[in-house]
Amino acid sequence: MLKIENLHAEIDGKEILKGLSLEVNAGEIHAIMGPNGAGKSTLGYVLGGRPGYEVTAGSITFNGEDLLEKEPHERAAAGVFLGFQYPVEIPGVSNVQFLRESLNAQRTSRGEKPLSGAEFLKLARAQADALGLQQDMLKRPVNVGFSGGEKKRNEMVQMGIIDPAFAILDETDSGLDIDALRIVGDGINRIMRKPTKAVLLITHYQRLLDYVQPDRVHVLADGRITRSGGPELAHELERQGYAEVAA
Ligand SMILES: Nc1ncnc2c1ncn2[C@@H]1O[C@H](COP(=O)(O)OP(=O)(O)O)[C@@H](O)[C@H]1O
Ligand SMILES: [Mg+2]
Numbered sequence: 003m004l005k006i007e008n009l010h011a012e013i014d015g016k017e018i019l020k021g022l023s024l025e026v027n028a029g030e031i032h033a034i035m036g037p038n039g040a041g042k043s044t045l046g047y048v049l050g051g052r053p054g055y056e057v058t059a060g061s062i063t064f065n066g067e068d069l070l071e072k073e074p075h076e077r078a079a080a081g082v083f084l085g086f087q088y089p090v091e092i093p094g095v096s097n098v099q100f101l102r103e104s105l106n107a108q109r110t111s112r113g114e115k116p117l118s119g120a121e122f123l124k125l126a127r128a129q130a131d132a133l134g135l136q137q138d139m140l141k142r143p144v145n146v147g148f149s150g151g152e153k154k155r156n157e158m159v160q161m162g163i164i165d166p167a168f169a170i171l172d173e174t175d176s177g178l179d180i181d182a183l184r185i186v187g188d189g190i191n192r193i194m195r196k197p198t199k200a201v202l203l204i205t206h207y208q209r210l211l212d213y214v215q216p217d218r219v220h221v222l223a224d225g226r227i228t229r230s231g232g233p234e235l236a237h238e239l240e241r242q243g244y245a246e247v248a249a
Contacts, residue, residue, distance in 0.1 A: 003028045003200050009060035011048050018044045020225030031201040036222035037244045042204045046170045050084035079111040081167030089153040092144035100144045129162035150177035158189035170202045175210035187213025208240040
């Protein structure tokens with residue numbers, strides 16, 4: 003589904019990704035772990051097509067197509083969803099407006115009919131209920147005044163509504179208490195654990211992986227994948243640290 007080969011990327015002329023290769027098949031959940039500053043978020047941004055991140059070498063194909071050729075909105079329409087480490091606040095735009103615009107823009111560019119207000123509300127309510135997010139949160143401006151846990155739940159509601167084929171979730175577990183962690187973990191499993199979908203889960207901790215069992219675990223250090231393994235690798239990292247396991 004996703005194939006990254008020898009990816010080099012820089013920000014402001016500084017090389018951050020230094021020959022990263024990774025392949026993720028449909029039906030798989032991969033965890034990316036690694037020290038601070040290794041380039042994990044950069045990888046997510048490059049996949050999402052964020053401006054300012056320049057790819058200087060290598061390739062990314064998504065379902066056989068060149069992902070790097072596509073604009074960010076085209077990537078989203080193709081099924082790529084990026085969950086942020088720090089969700090953005092959008093004052094003045096309600097959650098419902100934002101989500102409906104996002105979904106309908108994607109549907110339109112795929113040649114599908116946009117959802118009516120009523121159809122959309124039904125979908126949004128069902129997703130909010132499934133994540134235990136209060137209905138009135140849907141009417142509030144996007145992420146404004148949301149607690150850390152509420153932002154992450156809101157992100158899962160977004161993901162449920164958008165229903166992407168491929169999700170990159172960057173430290174979705176940061177700042178969550180145990181109950182919220184379980185809700186987010188269940189959300190990822192419910193929305194994304196399907197034979198046609200795949201997930202790249204960027205995390206520092208084993209605890210999210212207790213809820214969302216990865217098929218593969220990779221260590222990203224200094225801009226490349228330095229080690230890959232099965233779920234046991236995450237336990238090994240937790241016990242021994244990155245320096246010991248994948249220097
Ligand atoms: N806008 C930027 N300008 C310059 N350097 C940046 C910028 N954003 C990130 N970096 C640098 O890129 C490196 C990788 O950052 P990041 O991808 O956020 O790491 P991680 O998510 O693994 O902690 C860090 O050294 C960071 O300081
Ligand atoms: Mg990061």
